[in-house]
Amino acid sequence: MTIASKLPDVGTTIFTKMSALAAEKGAINLSQGFPDFRPDERLLTRASEALLNGNNQYSPMAGLPALRDAIAELIARHYGRGVSPVGEITVTSGASEAIFDAITALVHQGDEVILFDPAYDLYESAIILAGGVCRRVTLTAPDFRPDWQVFASLLTDKTRLVLINTPHNPTGSCWTTGDLELLWQAIKSRDIYVLSDEVYEFIHFGESAVSVHKHAKLSERSLVVSSFGKSFHLTGWKVGYVVAPIELMVELRKVHQYVTFCTATPLQQALAEHLEQAPESSAELAAFYQKKRDVLRNALADSRFTLLPCDGTYFQLLDYRDISDLDDVEFCEWLVDEVGVAAIPVSVFYQQAPKGQRLIRLCFAKEEGTLIEAAQRLSRL
Numbered sequence: 001m002t003i004a005s006k007l008p009d010v011g012t013t014i015f016t017k018m019s020a021l022a023a024e025k026g027a028i029n030l031s032q033g034f035p036d037f038r039p040d041e042r043l044l045t046r047a048s049e050a051l052l053n054g055n056n057q058y059s060p061m062a063g064l065p066a067l068r069d070a071i072a073e074l075i076a077r078h079y080g081r082g083v084s085p086v087g088e089i090t091v092t093s094g095a096s097e098a099i100f101d102a103i104t105a106l107v108h109q110g111d112e113v114i115l116f117d118p119a120y121d122l123y124e125s126a127i128i129l130a131g132g133v134c135r136r137v138t139l140t141a142p143d144f145r146p147d148w149q150v151f152a153s154l155l156t157d158k159t160r161l162v163l164i165n166t167p168h169n170p171t172g173s174c175w176t177t178g179d180l181e182l183l184w185q186a187i188k189s190r191d192i193y194v195l196s197d198e199v200y201e202f203i204h205f206g207e208s209a210v211s212v213h214k215h216a217k218l219s220e221r222s223l224v225v226s227s228f229g230k231s232f233h234l235t236g237w238k239v240g241y242v243v244a245p246i247e248l249m250v251e252l253r254k255v256h257q258y259v260t261f262c263t264a265t266p267l268q269q270a271l272a273e274h275l276e277q278a279p280e281s282s283a284e285l286a287a288f289y290q291k292k293r294d295v296l297r298n299a300l301a302d303s304r305f306t307l308l309p310c311d312g313t314y315f316q317l318l319d320y321r322d323i324s325d326l327d328d329v330e331f332c333e334w335l336v337d338e339v340g341v342a343a344i345p346v347s348v349f350y351q352q353a354p355k356g357q358r359l360i361r362l363c364f365a366k367e368e369g370t371l372i373e374a375a376q377r378l379s380r381l
């Protein structure tokens with residue numbers, strides 16, 4: 001019996017493949033985006049205490065009230081936006097679930113969704129499963145700025161959703177307040193919603209973060225997705241959340257309750273206590289990762305790679321055109337075999353990568369010694 005796949009073109013992700021290849025070859029893994037250092041010990045202690053002495057049963061579907069209250073305070077502190085913890089915040093099992101729930105709730109058969117390529121691979125699969133059609137604006141090196149004329153040309157009566165991501169994975173670029181305003185001006189007279197993936201919101205190296213939370217009009221028709229895994233070095237906890245106006249949240253929760261219903265209760269309890277007792281944690285994240293970024297960039301300064309700007313996230317792009325003519329997938333495979341460093345080819349984030357582009361992505365959410373050793377190996381090329 002032949003299975004008619006809903007995702008016939010989807011196989012094992014490049015992140016899984018490169019991490020497996022790195023383990024097989026004993027290479028330094030700067031491919032998949034996860035930290036190799038311990039999270040805040042206070043958070044681990046709080047989680048342990050919550051497991052042993054707290055509530056290990058279902059939480060309310062939308063999340064523990066204490067955590068939603070803490071999230072509302074976090075948003076007010078960072079962005080000056082007041083949101084209702086009761087009706088406008090939902091805790092999810094990772095940001096990926098929040099993104100999937102939002103797309104499933106809003107996108108109907110034949111609806112069009114605009115993406116900015118390069119884009120995280122989850123987006124397209126969720127849109128296809130919802131019966132939607134992807135339309136793409138291609139971002140190009142070195143600054144990966146949106147072309148708003150191209151964007152406007154893609155808008156039709158079928159456009160249902162625009163999916164944005166800032167700070168941006170994989171490029172490390174960040175949108176400006178002007179970009180948000182141009183987006184708003186383009187869609188304000190249309191029945192279009194925005195899904196803003198802001199999982200790297202606290203990892204920005206400019207003066208202040210640019211967020212949909214700060215744009216009053218845009219936030220009224222947007223769902224903003226965040227990640228405690230990214231913010232507190234806990235990717236394995238898979239705890240995220242989404243903020244949206246009540247009328248959008250009602251629809252998202254209809255999906256959420258049948259996908260996971262709720263997220264691990266003791267982890268929510270630990271995060272609620274941490275946000276209340278260590279409010280400085282999120283504000284310290286940018287400086288923490290800027291130091292790691294600079295360690296990697298300085299260690300690669302004399303290499304034959306060209307380092308592209310990195311204004312946010314914990315990813316650094318390298319242009320290798322002065323080293324090899326291999327395409328980026330082949331080059332990453334060669335790097336693991338011959339150099340002992342695992343990276344991610346940037347072309348996998350595009351539907352159609354720009355011709356002749358030669359870019360790879362390194363993750364610098366690693367111990368400084370790991371970054372220096374990897375850079376020394378790469379600098380020998």
